[in-house]
Amino acid sequence: MTTEPVAAEDVFSALADPTRRRLLELLSERGDATATELAGDLPVSRQAVVKHLVVLDGAGLVTARRDGRERRYQVRPDALAATARWMNQVAAQWSSRLTAIKRLAEQAEGD
Amino acid sequence: MTTEPVAAEDVFSALADPTRRRLLELLSERGDATATELAGDLPVSRQAVVKHLVVLDGAGLVTARRDGRERRYQVRPDALAATARWMNQVAAQWSSRLTAIKRLAEQAEGD
DNA sequence: TTCTCGTGCAACCCTGTGGTTGCACCAGAA
DNA sequence: TTCTGGTGCAACCACAGGGTTGCACGAGAA
Numbered sequence: 291m292t293t294e295p296v297a298a299e300d301v302f303s304a305l306a307d308p309t310r311r312r313l314l315e316l317l318s319e320r321g322d323a324t325a326t327e328l329a330g331d332l333p334v335s336r337q338a339v340v341k342h343l344v345v346l347d348g349a350g351l352v353t354a355r356r357d358g359r360e361r362r363y364q365v366r367p368d369a370l371a372a373t374a375r376w377m378n379q380v381a382a383q384w385s386s387r388l389t390a391i392k393r394l395a396e397q398a399e400g401d
Numbered sequence: 402m403t404t405e406p407v408a409a410e411d412v413f414s415a416l417a418d419p420t421r422r423r424l425l426e427l428l429s430e431r432g433d434a435t436a437t438e439l440a441g442d443l444p445v446s447r448q449a450v451v452k453h454l455v456v457l458d459g460a461g462l463v464t465a466r467r468d469g470r471e472r473r474y475q476v477r478p479d480a481l482a483a484t485a486r487w488m489n490q491v492a493a494q495w496s497s498r499l500t501a502i503k504r505l506a507e508q509a510e511g512d
Numbered sequence: 513t514t515c516t517c518g519t520g521c522a523a524c525c526c527t528g529t530g531g532t533t534g535c536a537c538c539a540g541a542a
Numbered sequence: 543t544t545c546t547g548g549t550g551c552a553a554c555c556a557c558a559g560g561g562t563t564g565c566a567c568g569a570g571a572a
Contacts, residue, residue: 318495
């Protein structure tokens, strides 16, 4: 289960690859799909797609389930939502740091 | 000078590296610093730090200015804020897609 | 003018990773 | 039972990227 504290490391590097972002798009549009199907819409082999899906799964962004002899992947709404919230926190943290910087700069001028 | 709109590609991969995230932290705390100074607080060489700073600059997250024979780097508040906003947009986009998925799923059940 | 010391370049090394191909395996269809 | 097609390994290849070392250059201090 990978629905807990999002790991900056994994999420950012997972999202850094264009093919993986595309995969998230495709899965979002279709609801779910197999690696073979996804490979049909991408300029890479099925195996390459599988590798990307493994990375996305590691980052908690997608999940998979067996369906007969197929393996269907789908995005994890909750994980994506959590990631979005987490990004906001990062942004907020930056903001507070920047505020602190400005304050210091102004104090320095005041001296 | 690299002051363009945030590129998913660059931002995500820039933020994917732990050392670079640490650099952003250090710069946020100090306001500004040289590569040599930053290397003093990290387990890597000055040259390694310089390379990371180049990447961060490429993503528009930091900027540098000459100060005598020194080159002082600092975070780009505006760019960071823009990135935060952009992340929110990505999150929102995901949300709408997920909503669409759920709607489709429910319709399918209804049939 | 000479000495110092931070920069900027460049050459290298090694690991990670995105991509490929080949093949064995197995569940469902015939 | 046999055939078929999607999975799951595993071996391999090429290149990007994080890290290092060495050295020339140049601005400010002495």
